[in-house]
Amino acid sequence: MRPSLRLLPLPLCIALSLAAQVRAQDREMPEDWSLCPVTDIVPAFEDAQTGVSTADRATQHTDIEGDTLTGTDKHPVFEGNVALRRGDQFLGADKLTFDSEQQRYVAEGSIRYQDAGLRLVAERAEGDQARDEHRIETVRYQLLSRRGNGGADLITLHGTEGSLHGSTYSTCDPSERLWELRAERIDIDTAEGMGVARNATLRVGRIPVLYVPWFMFPVDDRRRTGLLYPSISNSGRNGFDWRQPIYLNLAPHYDATLEPRWMSKRGLQLGGEFRYLLPGGRGTFHGAWLPDDELAVRGRAEEIALGIPPENRRRDNRGSFGFSGYQNVGAQWQARASLNWISDPRWIEDASGSAAGNALFALSSDLGLYGRGRHWEAALMADHWQLADYTLSEAFLPFARLPRGYVRWDRPLGRWLEVGMQAEAVRFSHEVLSGGSRLDIKPYLSLPLEGASWYLRPTLAWRHTTYQLDADLAASLGGDRSPSRSLPITTVDAGVFFDRQTRLDGVPFLHTLEPRLFYLRVPYRDQNGLPLFDTRPLTFGWSQLFRDNRYSGPDRQTDANQLTVALTSRLIRETDGREKLAASIGQIHYFDDSRVTVPGERPVERGKSAWIADLGYAPTDRWTIGAAYYWDPKFRREDLASIRARYLIGEEGIVNLAYRYRRDLLKQVDFSFLYPVSPNWSLVGRYYYSLLDNKPLEAIAGVQWESCCLAVRLVGRRYVRDRIGELNNSIQLEIELKGLGSAGPDTEQVLRRAILGYHRDDLHLVPLPEIRSGDPREPDPIP
Known part of the structure; x- marks a missing residue:
């Protein structure tokens, strides 16, 4: 019925x-x-x-x-x-x-x-x-x-x-x-x-x-006001460490989180975060305040013994503040800001739980208005730097750009021509050094010729850079307060793609051969009278083979008469597009000496650059091997060598091994693993060691037990905690009741950072190296 x-x-x-x-x-x-x-x-x-x-x-x-x-x-x-x-x-x-x-x-x-x-x-x-x-x-x-x-x-x-x-x-x-x-x-x-x-x-x-x-x-x-899950840990520096977040649901479009934190060896810290959401934008304020930090009192004698100047020592009352956010302004413009402040140069080192906090020598703040269209992009912005390394003085800080405006424009003219321009106007200032203003204009005309398997792109550019310098800076550079430089830049970029079908063990592959030539011609101009605001030599690498300037900024434009010869070959599996092999090799042929330099830089002599070779090989779907090698035939020495290998164990396990060498700078080995002993038990570890310093940078050993609904992680960790190389020891225990929460420190995030592939989805999230003005003592990181 x-x-x-x-x-x-x-x-x-x-x-x-x-x-x-x-x-x-x-x-x-x-x-x-x-x-x-x-x-x-x-x-x-x-x-x-x-x-x-x-x-x-x-x-x-x-x-x-x-x-x-x-x-x-x-x-x-x-x-x-x-x-x-x-x-x-x-x-x-x-x-x-x-x-x-x-x-x-x-x-x-x-x-x-x-x-x-x-x-x-x-x-x-x-x-x-x-x-x-x-x-x-x-x-x-x-x-x-x-x-x-x-x-x-x-x-x-x-x-x-x-x-x-x-x-x-x-x-x-x-x-x-x-x-x-x-x-x-x-x-x-x-x-x-x-x-x-x-x-x-x-x-x-x-x-x-x-x-x-x-x-x-x-x-x-x-969302409701209430207590969030606490975080409890113990360390030699902080002692017993309890954080208790308190969530405040203030309104549908903004909220706040208070985070009182008790550290038995340092005192009571109050942290917090305020978030807001608006049509077309959002932002976050965050900060922390630690009055009467006992670490400052306890470590004062050590700071005096190390010769740390008073302005770089820990303050008694310490803290940090930051804001990040954006707001759309019309269809093509957006306002963005990232503002940061710390009470003293040792705050980040003391607040960080890893050696990553020691790698930051300066804290940047910037804000600006950014726009982008089909053929253009432009911005009006400003940035500022604050010292975050107590071993340096403020003289090492980059120049603040207050303000900076730039525009990039390009447009095709018919089928065969392309015209464009890059322009930048900046006012530089510094807490210690004298500053000035700079205008850099670079129009260009390009002829992009290309077919299905080849391309030829000759480009002619003209770079004009002019300055208005403060009196003290101008006097140190020869007295000219309005120096300038103009010169043409000619490049020809050409490449061919060859491919054929082949089979390896019965599996079809596409085999490519990709030769590339890049010619650069720039006449010499004497630039010793120009300042160095935001310019330094770029670390020699694969991308530099195809750049029209070996410096990071326009204060120096290299003179050049050189030809890059490069070759790349790939094996691509046709069934799924997976790359089994990618091998590249390249070198620059210098036909003339390059006379433009910055202080302390060795001139580039006529001859050949170091060979750059890069290899990526996957013998199986579980093995991945990569290597990079820079060999300088002029001095018969290696400038850089790195090798990395990864092996996937089952559905969860992984082993990583890496060796990194850069002449006169670093020599490191890095071994990490997640080894599943059984479906429930697994071992985790990392040993990151500096051969030059003859000491570990980070050592991790741990065991994990996991079932359907419960996970337990016990991790022992030894890591560099400050810039003078002191090591810190910690033992962390986390018990996770899946679907309910966890008790103890977030060991999963520590392991995820230390072991690439701890979560398999992270294997494709490795960031590309970023080139920007940074610590003048250190080169760009090895890719």
Whole structure:
């Protein structure tokens, strides 16, 4: 029988309440449920509908069917395979009695309910739809929208309020209940979106590890003021370290997080973050304040012994402040800002938990208005630098650009010509050194000739740079306050693509051969009277083979009569486009000496540059080998050598090995791994060692145990904590209850940074090296 009745919806949206008994903390990486059994805690119902949208649930009719229909029109009784369907909602029972006058119903025997987010079974359900009161007995449920299951002895509902008596929740399989949250009673108000649990106990195995007599929690995705998960750790520098974030839901378009932090060896620090969201823009303010830092007092004698000047020492009252954000201004313009301030040059070193904090010698701040169109881009901006390395003085800081404006424009002229221009105007200032202004203009004309397998791009440019210098700076450069330089720049870039089909072990590959020539001709101009504001020699590398200037800025334009000869060959698997081999080699032939230099730089002599060779090879889909090698035939020496190898173990494991050498600067080995001993146990480690300094930069050893719903990580770590090379030791223990949260420091993020491929998705996220003005003592990093 299949009568169709217009009934008030049965309020079995208890799924929302059950699903929200516990909210997992925000995670950058998704939970890993790969070890969980592929079974349903509550088996699927064969007679339940699937694939129905939940969007229009409230407007749909409720269809009721059963084997028999007795009673009267006002008191129908359905028996035998009773099924109620409305949208994605399904309710099944052996018997359903409905009183249309009193609006009461009783469902008995094998009660089954399912919707898009929940599946549950119960023994009995009854309710009064007029009063919107309902009672469900002996419930067992499984969440479908995310992992979670549990039960309740009794559920009562009254309007938007409900109570769960004797409820449980876990993400573990019932056959292996590694953890479970139990509550004597949970009261829920879906209108307010909040719940209150009473006498709640968290059990790990059969052992109760946490008892809370009362706590409030959200039952939906609305943001609310409250406590976030704390972070607890211990280290030799900070001592016992407790961070307790407090979230403040101030308005739909802005919020804040306070983070008091207690460090037993340093004191109480107050940190915070304020976020806002506007149409077309957003921004974040963040800061921290640590008054009377005991580390400053404790380390003062050491700073004096090291000869650190007073202005670079730790302040007693310390902190930092920052802002980052953007705002769209029309369709083609955007305002962006990144502002940062620190109380003293040692703040970043002391606040950082790794050697990465020691690599930053200056902190930058910038703001500007940026625009981009089809054939142009432009900006008006300003930047400033603050010292973050106590071993340097402010004289080492880059010049601030207050302000800087630039425009880049290019446009095709018909089919064969392209015209463009790059222009920049800057005012440079410095806390110690004298500054000035610079205008740099570089128009060009190019002839882009190309076919399906070749290209030829001759380009003629003219570079004009003029200055207006402060008196002191002009006097140190010869007295001319308005020096200038003009010169033509000619380049010819040509290449050919050859390819053929070949087979290796029966697998089809595309084999390419890509020779390339790049000719550069720039006449000599005496530039000794020009200042050096933001210009330094670029580290010699593959990209420099095809640049028209070997300097990072326009204060120096190299003179050149040179030809780059390069060759690249690739093997590309045709079935999936995977690159099995990529080999490149190149060299610059200098036909004349290059006379333009900066102080301390060796002139480029006529002859040949170092050979640059780069190799990437994948013997199998699990092995990847890469190498780079720079050999200078003039001095018969290697300037750079690096080799890196990676092996993938199963679906999760990985081994990385790298060796890096740069003449007179570094010589390092880096070994890291994630080795799965079994599906549950794995070993992790890293050994990053400087052969020049004869000491480790970072050493990590740890063990992980992971199941479907529980993970434990124990990690020991030894790492360089400051610029003078002192080592810090730490032991970190993290216990993660999947779907609930974790206790202890975030060891997963430490391992993710130290072991490339700790998460397989990270293998394609390795950033390209960035070229920018930086520490004058250090070269650009090795790719």
